[in-house]
């Protein structure tokens with residue numbers, strides 16, 4: 228648990244290098260073990276076969292001799308037998324009592340082993356240690372003329388062992404070399420891969436400390452996961468920066484907009500203080516204007532709150548369009564007695580996927596504008612088209628119209644086409660921002676077409 232924890236707490240670079248090195252060493256060790264043991268078995272069998280072959284050759288040599296040959300003749304002439312055996316092997320012939328009668332080569336001592344007649348007949352092969360050296364001992368019955376005894380071949384394993392030793396050393400050296408190389412390469416690779424992540428981290432720290440003042444840039448353009456991450460980060464920061472700037476703009480606009488009515492009220496209050504006590508006309512006028520300004524401020528604050536509130540979208544919302552339109556019309560008709568609001572419906576009635584409140588607010592803001600920005604007797608025509616996949620609502624007014632270049636801006640907060648219109652009904656420049664915010668929330672598309680002095684048409688498309 229502790230090892231696991233400390234491993235998890237290591238830096239990514241170390242984790243990577245460590246894991247790679249570990250995996251490489253384990254695989255390498257496994258391969259080496261398999262190779263070493265296979266080679267060991269193969270070479271050892273080879274040595275055993277060599278020893279056996281010598282014994283076979285000697286037996287064949289003895290059998291091929293004339294039956295009348297005596298042991299003495301062999302004892303006197305070992306030259307031929309020497310050529311049969313390897314120069315580091317030693318062969319001894321004992322009589323059945325264990326007395327040595329013949330020796331070919333004298334490289335090592337005799338192995339002190341007692342074997343039964345059966346074992347000797349079947350050829351015995353054993354591993355022994357003589358004078359601290361490992362050897363293979365092969366023993367077998369031998370008959371020379373009338374003599375019967377047994378032969379003992381001592382086959383040293385020196386060269387086999389030094390060969391294995393050499394293999395082990397070579398594997399170890401190669402293993403350490405491979406490990407070092409792997410660690411080096413993986414450390415280099417991890418450094419290479421971590422570099423953009425470190426740059427990302429530095430950028431985050433910089434944004435945290437200094438805000439968006441310094442431009443964010445990365446020197447990594449590969450089309451891989453890290454490149455993707457950096458791209459997402461950049462676009463996220465871009466969005467954040469934009470919304471940050473917008474927010475700042477919004478706060479400064481809001482304060483600016485609120486300052487105007489406050490200054491007006493302040494002016495009127497001073498006027499009342501100085502002259503108003505004596506002059507009822509000034510008193511009356513200043514109070515009326517102040518009340519209008521306060522109402523304007525109240526409306527603006529309410530609208531700002533609406534914008535700031537940004538409640539979550541209600542997924543299951545639906546609205547009865549007819550009911551909402553009728554109530555908005557009745558409500559507006561009370562305040563704007565001379566306005567005419569006509570509503571027509573086409574197609575089979577459907578519910579719109581929006582709350583009735585939001586729908587009412589959207590429609591109210593648009594119709595109100597149609598009445599407010601109007602020099603004629605306001606006539607607002609509302610047409611509702613129920614289609615199979617959408618509901619279209621068009622709202623047409625006979626107002627002053629909006630210049631083509633300004634249509635794109637009317638949904639911006641505090642935007643008013645012309646300041647001189649500020650007084651026509653006390654608009655705040657927030658109505659359409661609220662409409663846009665609600666429309667976006669419920670996926671309502673808004674399209675605006677307008678002609679100066681003829682009027683404006685708002686088309687709303689509600690998805691089904």
Ligand code: ADP
Pocket residue numbers: 592596597600624626627628629637638642643644645648653654655656657658659660683
């Ligand atoms: P306001 O509270 O000032 O009406 P809006 O956001 O509702 O703010 O509208 C922004 C501006 O767009 C208005 O000030 C007005 O200049 C212009 N506008 C909106 N609707 C119409 C319209 N139907 N006809 C002419 N101008 C319009």
